[in-house]
Amino acid sequence: MCTIVRILYIADDPDSFEQFKRAVRLQAQYAAAYVEDPGEDCQLGPNVQLLTPVHPVEPQPRKDRLESARPIxxxxxxxxxAGAVVTRDIPVGCLALGSPARVVRKL
Structure with a gap:
């Protein structure tokens, strides 16, 4: 069994700690929204990014720094x-490559 520490934070600045807590909270929200349904027997190469940010256009939500992500x-x-940037759903039995990721062929 291998245990890896995912979050380590050492500081004495309360403002930095609040920013850190916000970053952790946002990361958890993004992680929860990224892959809605990872398919059976699918494979993701190294350095694959799943990116679907939704930025608000109204002034107040922008001031509040609200963001979200659509599920993939x-x-x-x-x-x-490897290295693909997935920005939309990938269908069943496909090979997707590139940035942004495009389906290049059926498997």
């Missing part, structure tokens, strides 16, 4: 190539 579905038996 990766179909069963799909393969996402």
């Amino acid at each position: 579905t990766i179909g069963d038996n799909s393969v996402i190539g």
Whole structure:
């Protein structure tokens, strides 16, 4: 069994700690929204990014620094190539490559 420390924070500045807590909270929200349904037997290469940020256009939400992310579905038996930037759903049984990721062929 291997245990990896994911978050380590050492500081005595209360403002820095509040910013850190906000960053952790936002990261958790993004992580929860990224992949809605990872398909069975799908493979993601190294350095794949799943990016679907939604930035508000109204002034007050922008001032509040509110953001969200749309969910992404990766179909069963799909393969996402190394370094791909996935910005939309990937269908079942496909090879997707590139930035932004595009389906290049059926598997």
